[in-house]
Amino acid sequence: MDRKIGSALVAGAGISGIRASIDLAQMGYRVTLIDRAPHMGGILSQLDYQFPTDRCGMCRMLPMLDRDAGIQTCLRKGLFHENIDVLLGTTLAAVEGEPGRFEVALNQAPSPIDPDRCIGCGQCSDACPVSVPDAFNAGLTPRKAVYLPVPHNIPNTYTIDPAACTRCGACEPVCPTSAIRLSAMGRQAFRILVVDDESIIRQSLDAWLGDEEGYTVETAASGPEALEKLAATPFHLMLLDIKMPGMDGVTVLEKARIIRPSLNVLMMTAYATVETAVDAMKIGAMDYLIKPFEPESLIPKVAAAYEALQKTAYRRQTVGAIVLATGTTCFDPSVGKNPMGYGIVPHVVTSLAFERMLSGTGPDGGRLLRPSDKRPVKKAAWIQCVGSRDLQTGADFCSTACCMFALKEAAVARRVAGDDFQATIIYMDLRTFGKNFERYGQQTTSTEGIRLERGRVHSIVPTPGSGDVTIRWTSASGKIREECFDLVVLSIGQRANPHTTALAEGLGIDTDGFGFVKTAPFSDTRTLRGGIFAGGTLTGPTDIAESVIRASSAAVNASRTIHRAGGGLAEKADDLVSCRDVACEPPRILAVLCRCENNPEYEKALDVLSARLQQDPAVARVKILDRICTAQGWDSLKETVSATVNRVLVGACRTFIYGKKTRGLAAAFGLDPVLMEAVAMDHHQGLAAPATVAAIMAGLSRLKNVSMEKDQGIAVVNRALVVGGGIAGMSAALAIADHGVDVTLVEASDRLGGNLAWLHQTIDGTPIAPFLEDIIGQIEKHPKIEVMINSRVVGAFGQAGHFFSTIETAGEPTTTAEHGAVILATGGGEAPTDEYGYGTSEAVVTQKELETRIHEGRLDTDGITAVAMIQCVGSREEPRNYCSRVCCPTALKQALWLKSRKPDLQVYILYRDMMTCGLSEAWYTEARRQGILFFQYRPDRKPEVRITADEAAPVSVRLHDPILDAPVEIAADLLVLATGIQPRLPETLALAYGAERDRDGFFLEADSKWRPVEALKAGVFGCGIVLSPRSIAEAVATAEAAAGRALAILTADRLPAARTTAIVRHSLCTLCLRCIETCPYDARFLDDTGQRVLVNPAMCQGCGDCATVCPNSAAIVEGFTHRSMFGAIEGAMAV
């Protein structure tokens, strides 16, 4: 294994960007994470609840290994990791170079509010006279032009909306920390000097450029006056008249260039002196204008100079690879024909607005009230597919997330509004296609009060006199239904981000007709330009779990690029400063208090606090410093460094607590960061408030009792074991081996390939065999991959960093492999069936059998005239109560293949809900267009199949057509059954690694949304269809995601233990083993002798469950000893 260091850029700080950044940071790269918005979190900053838990849980994405590299805090509040630099309000302006070495230019919007100074007090917002709708609350509440982008950010820095701000300046003087400088904002920062002897020209230019265009304009009536002004203050542009009495323009230009060599000068000339102007350009003027001129000819030239200046301010950086995760936007239902009356009919809201109405930070504090009359909502309807599956709005795709979104909102609304809340979801197909979605859907809708109606709403009108909304639709039976609701929620779809096209053009990557980024075949994340990868919804609409998977996949591909290029962008790790060993010294604490207000009251409080601190004998010194958040303050803090103290307590604003400052301070003092304690002195409460004093005294006590023992962590075996040689296993093995890590790939059958061996082509017609051959070739050639066919894992034990697996190979001696992580990719196969006459006739086949016949050229299309296909055979009902996701696209694929071979052949598809999610919806449309007939059936009225003696039509299918409300009989030559996928994960194998299976036998992930490819037990991963049914590209994405997560372990020499982990006092331990049973992370185990309980410090998350169950206090959590905890309580209580 050779570890390489490099850096990567992640564009977009939504959920995918965060996931990709954490992955890359954990692999050891320096990450720059940028976002156009002034806050992190993307769309998820607005969503409080996610199914299936109906809670958040985003924090589960935080690193579980090497936890101390970041700050463990709510991810919706912020992301703090020592390897991640977050730049908000920043866009990717340009990329040059090649994979492994890209020069990127980042355009950082100048912030008129200094984030280091803003304390989030909100006085500016109170003073601001402007009020605009708050996008965070989907426009349901107003906000000021200076505002908090989201209410929960840390640090909670205010920002100015340049579009809404009138530059009135009311906020500037009220800021207690002088953090606001409006003049730094946009065009106002661009200073123009107008030099002309005619006052009318000076005045009109001042009006055009200053009042109209927003630049800062100053004027000078003569050459000497201009030079005086230039010498005094810098300008960006000078508009200079040539013919002036006294000193002429050309002389002024010559002299000006001496004072300000980089000044842009635009000459203004009469027609007669054009030649002089041309001469002026030779000595450095950028351009000239012939008088008289109109604003239209002047303004573009000034704008060009302004933009050129903006570009020079671009932050330039070299990165090895780029991950794009700029996501999608929500469809705006008010555009176009607006058949849903959004913005016209009252009480029609979007699903995003509804989410905000449910939120505690929403317009009504989490009570579900109607926006305008504030009446409680008791009866609401959700209308699905608004802006999705709608060719009239240019969306021949399914937005994938909205069905589950609506179910979740209905479930949460019932929780919020009470059991008398009635929800109706009006849908076209209920797409519960993901893992556990089907059961969630069934559970949710079986709840009294949540009703599903198949249909599409036509009209929405206000109910006269009540403010309610009446909607009309055709029910499944053809009846026209009219019903009145308190509120109508539009389940708005996803749309490609409008900025994606420009971004893609700039980067030289392609987008499809909908604006999504195109990817290479069999990949959801590789764009068509090497070294640039796409995560999340950028390559097509999807849900959270798949976004996260794509992000991880993009991250590992970025890492491969950097690695392949030799990782030559090494930034020296800055944490190798040696720390003084102060373990044996008595505590000598330096207490630093920050002063950022100048009033007697504050001064007095500081004195009182400092006196209190000094009473403690452990406190060596107390220093009061001014504004340590500023550069000056930081320098004065560094001046306090001395060897006479061995611990530092800092009381400062909240902004200081997070980020990397405490680490920097520790390095300056040459002390371990654990000996630094930063406490927030809360401005909202005031310095003298008991809570503030208590927090500081508790901090002091913690510092006195801090434990300095640190575990060395766990040595890592730099080898991965991948079980299963299908497409997922092979992709994972390649991704890991490409990083120089050894891989053992174990395959039970006699050859690699898994299900790809019988698949013919993808839905878009790409043949699969060449792709498979290529992958197998890469595996076989790879020096780091050892393939073991005819082999299986028969036993295993061990923990993250070091597992032992026993592998049995047919006809060979059993071997043992030692490895640091394991990836289970044992896949699955087509589920068996005996329904619909399967097995009684050759005319009844499964999808796999048809595919095999097509692949092997054994299907005689000449002999058949009609093919019927039945979907959901044995699926989406107990015992296999899940959607297999691939069968609907497979049916379309096979139907279209048949149609392409024999256009007059008739294909009938009998379905329950067509699960053509995302971009595969377009194939559904295409199939319909080509005349393939679709019949919907309900599970309580399944089709009946009769095998006839008639050779011309051996299968007869009878069903009830709900549209005609009549029985239909289909005579077909061939019946194809979509039986779905069942997993192949032996329970013994899962248990051997401490992983679990879900009730359907799939690999049970740690968290279905946030950690979708790993088991709760560290070091154990799953990928491919052992996780859940999925397509080839999706399986590859999970494989790469699992590889990336495994590489976080495999590329380290030792797994660093976190500071806060559990330890065992063996002398007190009675071996009752309650701690082992209770540990949720499997971090505790008995040693070889069975006499001692040990803790794997890398796996322990410091939750403290063991400490609470231990009857003897033998299990304790480092840093939370009784002494330290009681000390902190005592310190706080003594106030």
Added chain:
Amino acid sequence: MHPHLISGSPTTHDDSDAMAPIGNLVNACIQCGTCTASCPNALEMDLTPRKMWRLVILGRLSDVMASRTFILCSDCYTCTLRCPRGLPLTRAMEALKGIAFARRETQHRRSRLFYETFMQTVRRYGRIREMAFMTRYFTAMKNPAEPFRFAPLGLKLMGKGKVEMGGGKSTEIPLAALFEKVAALERTPDKPLGKGG
């Protein structure tokens, strides 16, 4: 009810080739029912528009022809505007009327004659002349009871001065060229069905 029998290729039986071009217009229908819910005349129709499109897709010409649904379409275009698939439903409705009239379906005789005499009047005078139109229509219907059916409506319209009682300005058949052109277009094969209905 007797089940609909669907053989291998529904377009080969029931002489429904005539309907194939219409089938192509509406094949991509997903039977969501937006057309039915949006249709102002749906309550008067024997088949809902959704059901009728389903029959069109299934190639069941005789069932479609037996229905009054497409005759009742008043070309308001609401369904075309709202259809999520963007299908040209009003155009397809018109095309169905065309087929029914060309086949001289007896159940649609009254409608056919109404349309035809209407157009004859327009062709003759360059505009609609209510008295002339109704006279032609009653003559074509060859049913002495027919005028009585229209009497209440006719009297009401007369009372409001909505019916031109003969005379008026005579035109020099200004629309002849237009009619010729349309007829020529309709004779040309491979032309898509008249754009926009």
